[in-house]
Amino acid sequence: MSFLRDFAMVFGREPEKPKSRTDAADVLHGRKRGRGVEIQQLIEEIANAQTVHTWRNRRWAVLIGVNLLFTLSFWLDVQLVEGSLTASRFLGFHMADLYSSFLIVLAQHHVPINLLIGAVTVLILWGLIGGRAYCSWVCPYHLVAEWGEMLHNKLADRGIVYDHPMHRGIRTVMWVLFALLTLVTGQTLFLTLNPIGILSRATIYGPSLALVWVLLLLAFEVVYSRRAWCRYVCPIGLTYGVMGAFAPVRIEYKLEACAHEGECRKVCEVPHVLDLTIKGRAEDTHVDVGPDCTRCGLCVDICPTKSLDFKVKGLGSLL
Amino acid sequence: MTSIREDDETAGGSEEASNAAVPAKSAAPKKVAKRKPRKRLSRQQQRRRQLIRAGLTGFGILLLQPIAHWPLARRAYARLRPPGARDEEHFLGACIKCGQCVQVCPVNAITFADIDEGFGSAAPFIDSRAQACDFSCDALSCILACPTGALTHSIHAREEVAIGVARLSRPEACLARAGKGFRGTTRGPDFRGRLRDEAVDRWNAIPLAEHPYDRDVCDLCVLECPIGDTAIRLEPLADSDVPGAMTPVVRDGCVGCGVCEMICPEEPTCIVVDPFGEEARR
Numbered sequence: 001m002s003f004l005r006d007f008a009m010v011f012g013r014e015p016e017k018p019k020s021r022t023d024a025a026d027v028l029h030g031r032k033r034g035r036g037v038e039i040q041q042l043i044e045e046i047a048n049a050q051t052v053h054t055w056r057n058r059r060w061a062v063l064i065g066v067n068l069l070f071t072l073s074f075w076l077d078v079q080l081v082e083g084s085l086t087a088s089r090f091l092g093f094h095m096a097d098l099y100s101s102f103l104i105v106l107a108q109h110h111v112p113i114n115l116l117i118g119a120v121t122v123l124i125l126w127g128l129i130g131g132r133a134y135c136s137w138v139c140p141y142h143l144v145a146e147w148g149e150m151l152h153n154k155l156a157d158r159g160i161v162y163d164h165p166m167h168r169g170i171r172t173v174m175w176v177l178f179a180l181l182t183l184v185t186g187q188t189l190f191l192t193l194n195p196i197g198i199l200s201r202a203t204i205y206g207p208s209l210a211l212v213w214v215l216l217l218l219a220f221e222v223v224y225s226r227r228a229w230c231r232y233v234c235p236i237g238l239t240y241g242v243m244g245a246f247a248p249v250r251i252e253y254k255l256e257a258c259a260h261e262g263e264c265r266k267v268c269e270v271p272h273v274l275d276l277t278i279k280g281r282a283e284d285t286h287v288d289v290g291p292d293c294t295r296c297g298l299c300v301d302i303c304p305t306k307s308l309d310f311k312v313k314g315l316g317s318l319l
Numbered sequence: 320m321t322s323i324r325e326d327d328e329t330a331g332g333s334e335e336a337s338n339a340a341v342p343a344k345s346a347a348p349k350k351v352a353k354r355k356p357r358k359r360l361s362r363q364q365q366r367r368r369q370l371i372r373a374g375l376t377g378f379g380i381l382l383l384q385p386i387a388h389w390p391l392a393r394r395a396y397a398r399l400r401p402p403g404a405r406d407e408e409h410f411l412g413a414c415i416k417c418g419q420c421v422q423v424c425p426v427n428a429i430t431f432a433d434i435d436e437g438f439g440s441a442a443p444f445i446d447s448r449a450q451a452c453d454f455s456c457d458a459l460s461c462i463l464a465c466p467t468g469a470l471t472h473s474i475h476a477r478e479e480v481a482i483g484v485a486r487l488s489r490p491e492a493c494l495a496r497a498g499k500g501f502r503g504t505t506r507g508p509d510f511r512g513r514l515r516d517e518a519v520d521r522w523n524a525i526p527l528a529e530h531p532y533d534r535d536v537c538d539l540c541v542l543e544c545p546i547g548d549t550a551i552r553l554e555p556l557a558d559s560d561v562p563g564a565m566t567p568v569v570r571d572g573c574v575g576c577g578v579c580e581m582i583c584p585e586e587p588t589c590i591v592v593d594p595f596g597e598e599a600r601r
Contacts, residue, residue: 112468115415192441193438201418205431
């Protein structure tokens with residue numbers, strides 16, 4: 001049941017309180033009563049502590065590295081990886097973004113074989129690596145949106161801007177609408193607007209006027225709604241979320257030491273997946289964070305009690 | 320279906336969220352004083368606002384559909400598409416905008432259109448005056464690279480290509496029609512276009528700026544045509560008073576590669592490639 005509930009959350013369902021908890025979890029939840037003073041101290045400590053950025057720095061290095069690989073491959077003409085993030089060939093192997101390929105198939109009512117090979121390769125690869133890990137570890141828009149988010153938070157802290165959250169179900173609606181529009185008109189509105197494609201092409205082939213659209217999106221996120229494109233629109237993110245439903249790479253939550261002070265939910269791009277860290281919510285002593293998680297590691301960096309960490313299912317705790 | 324999350328998203332919640340991302344600063348009390356108090360909304364009101372915002376955002380994005388379609392509907396851009404391109408509408412619909420054709424072209428003849436072309440945004444085209452397709456890949460690499468079939472794999476030889484067709488656009492300026500020859504490098508020393516000359520280098524195209532010509536009657540467009548005299552031929556100009564006047568005549572075999580347009584020494588060029596009509600493209 002909890003898997004289905006987590007899965008439904010990818011499509012926009014709100015997180016809810018668990019109907020039942022294991023006995024072991026009950027014991028741990030019980031132990032937390034009357035720890036108010038302790039937690040207050042902890043929160044003060046966090047406020048004064050240096051934030052570590054271990055996972056963020058690793059992730060940025062990988063993200064920039066992957067995108068640079070495309071750029072260098074083109075400029076040095078080494079043919080290591082050709083194309084861009086919508087579709088490419090890596091050492092001759094076809095790779096194609098799943099949702100973009102799906103739109104192409106809808107547009108021309110025909111399944112091009114190379115596209116199918118590329119999409120299946122990507123499906124297997126990211127199904128193993130961890131679905132939306134693509135978002136935080138590869139997507140160039142994620143990086144600039146992260147910077148935009150920092151700015152938004154700074155401004156919000158001064159009371160200059162306010163976040164205006166939306167209903168997350170809109171991302172699922174947009175996924176369907178972009179597909180329907182393509183089916184009806186034969187043209188791919190999403191691929192025209194896709195900031196991933198625009199930024200990927202810009203880093204490889206040089207800047208274009210299309211970057212103005214990306215700047216508009218960023219401005220909207222800074223001024224009006226935090227991380228709006230990733231949270232409420234991007235159908236690619238939704239697709240990867242579904243692909244990662246069974247992925248072995250997960251963020252694991254350990255109830256025991258958690259102070260439930262909520263630092264993790266404040267830095268998370270998809271905070272609904274971390275609602276299990278709210279006091280009384282965790283169903284078990286160890287819980288895997290749901291498939292909408294981008295595996296970005298911001299919560300791992302910020303957690304003062306080390307209650308969140310990466311794990312690879314079946315590999316024990318090698319990480 | 321109520322949740323604690325909703326509480327986080329109240330007006331107070333957004334303050335809390337903003338505190339969080341900058342934890343070190345959230346400790347400073349002066350920030351609190353500056354903040355405007357916001358009206359506290361009931362859970363139902365929040366939910367309604369979230370739905371309205373989501374609806375408006377989605378609607379706003381869908382409004383871009385007719386805007387993006389506008390340049391296509393008006394046929395505002397007559398672009399030369401790479402070899403094997405399907406008819407314009409199907410070509411744009413099938414292109415995944417990845418740039419693999421751009422990458423494999425050995426002379427970089429293919430470039431991206433920009434977002435002002437609507438659905439043509441990031442679709443590849445050839446600006447043949449700047450760099451024509453000279454078939455120096457021998458294999459129609461762009462077609463082979465295309466993962467979606469926007470460039471159809473149904474053609475295999477350069478003679479089958481149908482990018483467009485050449486047209487003598489400024490006959491009055493044509494050197495051959497004036498009976499004049501041409502000496503030197505066409506397009507000047509700074510021109511970056513390249514063309515393969517198999518006599519010089521079998522494999523690599525060489526810059527036109529390093530390739531001087533010496534012709535008694537200018538016939539560069541005919542001389543360098545990758546297709547040959549089934550595509551363009553130099554014929555005597557019948558109704559001219561100039562002795563020795565000749566004229567290039569475009570023939571049925573022209574595939575629209577644009578080498579003639581690139582190489583024409585006149586500024587602006589005397590010969591251009593027009594994109595094929597919709598029906599002529601495969």
